[in-house]
Amino acid sequence: MQDDQEIIAEVLQGNKEAYALIVNKYKGKVASILGRTLHHSHDAEDMVQEVFIKAYYSLQDYKPNYSFSAWLYRIAMNRGIDELRKRKRLPALAQMDDEFKDDCPIPEEDYLEKEQRHALRQQMMALDKDYRTILDLHYLQQLSYREIGHKLSLSIDTVRMRLSYARKKLRDQLSKPKKKGGTPL
Numbered sequence: 001m002q003d004d005q006e007i008i009a010e011v012l013q014g015n016k017e018a019y020a021l022i023v024n025k026y027k028g029k030v031a032s033i034l035g036r037t038l039h040h041s042h043d044a045e046d047m048v049q050e051v052f053i054k055a056y057y058s059l060q061d062y063k064p065n066y067s068f069s070a071w072l073y074r075i076a077m078n079r080g081i082d083e084l085r086k087r088k089r090l091p092a093l094a095q096m097d098d099e100f101k102d103d104c105p106i107p108e109e110d111y112l113e114k115e116q117r118h119a120l121r122q123q124m125m126a127l128d129k130d131y132r133t134i135l136d137l138h139y140l141q142q143l144s145y146r147e148i149g150h151k152l153s154l155s156i157d158t159v160r161m162r163l164s165y166a167r168k169k170l171r172d173q174l175s176k177p178k179k180k181g182g183t184p185l
Contacts, residue, residue, distance in 0.1 A: 005064055008062065022052075029069075029073065030072065034047050037083075038084065047083060051075050131170070135167070
């Protein structure tokens with residue numbers, strides 16, 4: 001079995017598939033760190049993928065004379081802390097909405113929901129084809145990671161990473177402020 005330094009060297013030399021060895025080796029511990037930090041939130045699985053994506057794109061900054069696992073765990077801790085800070089900034093109104101919801105639909109809400117779905121579809125269409133495809137397969141066609149991997153000839157870990165990255169791209173796109181027409185005064 002290769003040690004972390006050898007695997008990282010392979011990845012940095014262009015063997016992207018070798019990174020799956022790192023993911024498989026450390027995903028349990030990273031999930032555990034995020035689970036404890038976020039009190040076992042349902043978002044932890046997505047964040048595990050984000051940690052590995054961030055680590056992958058930061059591998060060139062990793063210094064081999066330090067422990068790789070400590071470096072990776074620090075990225076995970078920082079991601080968890082960032083998420084907790086973000087949650088503190090968001091009001092708890094979402095939970096209150098669920099408590100006061102009625103079972104009968106309100107026409108305005110129905111219209112707004114349709115508008116949001118339309119806006120989401122437009123934002124998805126603005127994404128690269130690869131991201132659109134993986135989001136479509138998972139959310140609209142409701143295929144499992146395994147089925148998507150089979151259909152696209154990808155490993156399950158690669159499907160997870162691409163889906164996580166596609167979600168992040170879509171979130172980033174949705175959070176960008178819309179530009180209004182006219183010129184500044």
